[in-house]
Amino acid sequence: MNVAVVGAGAVGCYYGFLLAQAGHAVTLIGRPALVEAVGAAGLVLERAAGTASVPVRATEAGDGVSGADLVLVCVKSGDTEAAGAMIAGHLDPAATILSLQNGVDNAERLAAVLDRPVVPVAVYVATAMAGPGHVRHNGRGDLILGASETSDRIAAAFTAAGIPTTVSARAVDALWAKLITNCAYNALSALTQRPYGRLLQGEGVVAAITDVVRECVAVAEADGVSVPPDILDTVLDLGVTMSGQRSSTAQDLARGRASEIDHLNGFVVRKGAALGIPTPANRLLHTLVKLAEHKD
Template sequence: MRVAVLGPGAIGSLFGGRLARSGVDVTLVGRPGDHVTALDRDGLRLTLPDGTTERVAVDVTTDPAGVGPVDVVLVCVKAYDTRSALADATSLLADAAVCTFQNGLGNPETIAEFVPESRVLAGTTSHGATLESPGHVRHAGVGDTAVGNYFTDTSETATALARALTDAGIDTDVVADAPRAVWEKVLVNVGINAATALAGVPNGRLADTDPGERVLRRAVEEAAAVAAADGVELTTDPVAAASRVARRTAENHSSMRQDLDRGRKTEIDALNGEIVSRGREHGIDTPVNETLTDLVRLAES
């Protein structure tokens, strides 16, 4: 299997680095910047959950046209960059399956504007990763990972990708209902990301403090009501699932917190903001998510 990772941020670098370490032919495709420069010059410095650090040689480029044919493209860019990133990387998409490993709702639908629905995969993960400095990623917490076809029945490519990730140390299940898996991941992110970003705390504080637990629970309960109105049948208690992820990644700084700390745009519109929008369509009040969304937007400004 030949893989391209579009967007080598924290998760993209973690997955790409682990795949490369296991012998998969993988290329990280990113925009020019200090992180890509460091990866190209020194390889990926990866700090593992046990505190040990290893150096992984990775193939990295800023030119998608120079990569050549691939079997799978892992999309790890921010949700608001999905369309522009794919438009810039059409040379990678000719025969490839395209798998989103992104936060939020709507990414598979955007990918389907570029490739047939039969080649659209969706992946979810609760592994925690933090970009500590250019070229250095900390694997901050281990969690569940799943992949599946988003619009069609499970393909051989989805099964092969899950096997490759598992062999690389990212235990991955194949799921038949990828839309539900995406929603379940969104419910986790809705409970964790905005609250930790605004409070400036690691994920674990939402599970081991009363205020954190209340904010997480109320945000997730609102979002679960919207998911039900959207026709999603959840298989797990979404509040318990979000709390479990917060504990597993207790020392991790959520991606949204990292974005606010670095003065970057966040994915709030694809997460809590999308819950608010869909809640309005269904006549469901979402005051906690609306407040979290407004506060993150205010912090961004």
């Protein structure tokens, strides 16, 4: 396949590396520093088994999606519409568009910009950029792909490339489950700059996470979403299985960048308000992260 990755950050670079390593033609669309680094040394992946690089094409321009059979959109949630506008005029009519983004409404928002279907994907991977064109893998890497005419074929290609992928007609439920996990950890990890394992050791943290999860579940169920009954156990278990991971929101704050908090806890607050469900724990975390983003 010809694959384009729009928003080649930690998530996009990780999956781009594996697909390129498996023999697919990969084009990364990202920042100038990424383009320069990849042009000089290839795309580098660091993981427990060692460090390796693969040659890929990289560009800053939206026409990097031209000729792509598959387009992975991995931009931050706040950049969804801008990314859609950048690539809209260059997409092949037969290309499949996947949204590998945090939050639950990005595929819908992107589809509105592109005026074509976009397949939602729930992503379960712990990655971070160790430098331009150099991604570090910290854990997992599996995907749940929404149903479409091409989803089974794509899932087979991804699995063959070392990306465990399943197809589900209820991908929105998986996205909500991931959103709840992100709401539980991202803000707290960002505000304390602690990885999940150390975070859970803090006084009152488990109780605070429990409050956040219960609010999220109430909003999700009121919105017609099916949430696993053991979601709280799953959330808390993550702090053990991915104990060394700092959230993407923590990484954003550490770099002085705007985070996706408006599309995580902020989304739950807005949706809760629309459904008449109070969300004080989520509101407080959203407010604190927004304050931390705008330090004077």
